[in-house]
Amino acid sequence: MTKPELLAPAGDMEKLETALDYGADAVYVGGDQFGLRAMAGNFSVAELARAQERVRERDKKLYLTLNAYLRPAQMPELRRTLEELRPLDLDAYIISDPGVLAVVREVDSARELHLSTQANTTNAQAARFWQETGVERVNLARELTLEEIRHIRRETTVGLEVFVHGAMCVAYSGRCLLSTALTGRSANAGACAQPCRWNYALMEETRPGQYFPIEEDDRGSYVFNSRDLCLLEYLPDLVGAGVDSLKIEGRMKTLYYVAAVTRVYRAALDAYAADPAGYVMDPAWLEELDKVSHRPYDRGFLFGAEDALVHAADSRYQRTHDFVGIVRRVDDGGRLLVECRNRFFPGEELELIGPAMRQAQFVAGELTAEGGGALEVAQPNALVLLPGPAGTRQGDLLRRQKVAG
Template identity: 60%
Template sequence: MKNIPELLAPAGDLEKLDTALHFGADAVYLGGEKFSLRAAAGNFSFKDLARAREVTRKYAKKLYLTLNAYLHQKDISAFRNFLKELMPLDMDAYIVSDPGALALIRDIDPDRPLHLSTQTNTTNAAAANFWREMGIHRINLARELSLDEIREIRTASPLELEVFIHGAMCVAYSGRCLLSAALTGRSANQGACTHPCRWKYALVEETRPDEYLPLEEDAGGTYIMNSRDLCLIDHIPELVSAGVNSLKIEGRMKSRYYLAVVTSVYRHALDTFLSSPQSYRCDPLWKKELEKVSHRPYGTGFLFSPENQGIQPQNSNYIRTHEFIGVLLENPDGQILVQVRNRFFPGDTLENVSPRMQRTAFHAASLRRHDGTALEVAQPNDLVLMDLPPSARPGDLLRREKPPAST
């Protein structure tokens, strides 16, 4: 049997790093304050990067730093200095896109493993092998490849291959879209996409500028440029047998709750496959669980049908059925308390979200502050002691089902 791929999760801050590790990521990718796409992804200060390195070492997990911005001439000197500053942190790899950045890293820090970002759009083995000669160790293949193409590249290239397994998709080649830069001045290629592909558009006649004629494909609105979110939970065996080395979850800007659920589902699926590949079947419960994070209708992207990837969803809305209630922390006395994110009341039905797909519903009871004072409501940022299920552990998350929207 092939090796089980690494599960690679995003971290937008130190809390999300903890969550990714708690819920089973083998490796985490994050960005520093400089030279990383995802301008608003809560990028890490140098101090935070050092802390992230410490934590991942402690748990023997890998840490990859994104340096995937396209450098302008004015950036070169600062980039060189940043590389020198980073060297003592000894990251497991840098993720790059720009050949100039690659050349500078090879000059200053020649032994650092290098991963090629999806922004470079590698779609064939000749390109993969070209990048290998340039010193790249791993390639994140373009999302636009089919499973057959991934297999062919695997056969023709010894490089480590990484593919996205879950998260948002673009209607453009990843990183090659100028819609946001053109309409808002915020460039997707600098990590600042405003997602205009998902906006609602209208038609305006030039002499009647205040009259908007809605463009409607149907009652759900207009979604000619909307892509489905990628979800490959049904296809773990195919990806393993294709020889993929790393399965990457998209979304440094996603919430801690999203990260916990998605990481735990894929961790569980991979572990289940590893323990019994012959009898492995995708459990419908895993898919139901992935429906409980904010997402747009799921699809398999280009994996099976590169000519007709069926990326138009039925409407442009996000699906949100559950809300993040809080995270469990341990206080110095060894008690577990809840750091509240959304308001809840005694008697509410909550669910404890633990690793290995453990989910435990319970009624919130006996809410109190650390000094023992009873609480009638738990508000965001409160630290609350309460009765929790016996399986609850620090690092677990609480959630609540949202009431159905009124019609």
């Protein structure tokens, strides 16, 4: 059995460190330009150089997303950017536009290339086509079934990557003009405003302002709204299918999301690789994934299109926990210096999570400002000292169960 790589998203430097700490083998990031996810806190060339050093020190990999479809006027800028990037030791570029591939080949011919899901590769012939152009790995379309993934594996030698977790489009990934039409922000330039998740109503032409709700249930309508992908339960099938890399979606997502999701897939993958025959999925892992803000999970198209038809059930975000802070330091007396992300009070029940599925419940004790002085509340962005559970380490995260209502 070949153990696939676990590939996690990183919207900025802090998330990159978090992804590595929480078990990613490789991280993908976006540059200042040409990477989809225009608002994901993209990396400058200098930051990419620093990111690459950090990744190399830890013997992991770094891929740069250059997967927008470009217009003629953008090509000279692409060439300049690629020349600037050429000295960096990035492990691969993720591309989808054949024009971008051609320019990379001219400017930086030795660079490894991975094909983005945006290219919608759905068959072995397409995978082989891309391999012949020099692409070393193909991220398969999310719309494939497990059987189709197995077939493509049998019929090709190119590296195969699949998404295992995260948001899905209601179109083939990125092949959607809804955002461009309604907001002028193009999904293909990384600026999707996600209008597929807005609320819609029906209006008769001669009655402006009279909105008739389109109701699938008592809370509204979700005709455009996709559930989130979660293939944790099917990791053994994907490993058995010969997939080389398992990718987590979400360069726009929070640091907490990156940590919580990456550590679960790390634990499952390691447990399966250590003992494939005796492997049983720990239900606690799924519970952990439920503690991250998400729409109801779904297995997408893995077992066929029927399964992926529009669900009438609610597909709004589910959020059971709030991320409240990051442990920046643990002092000799076991006090934690926490950078707060959400308000919390002394006496509140908190939960600490760390890499390798470490976690502990505790009650927040006395809160002290970093510079001294008791606090009645820990405010967002403040640095606060408080006693913490034994074994806490720098980089651990604190969360709190969301109060109902």
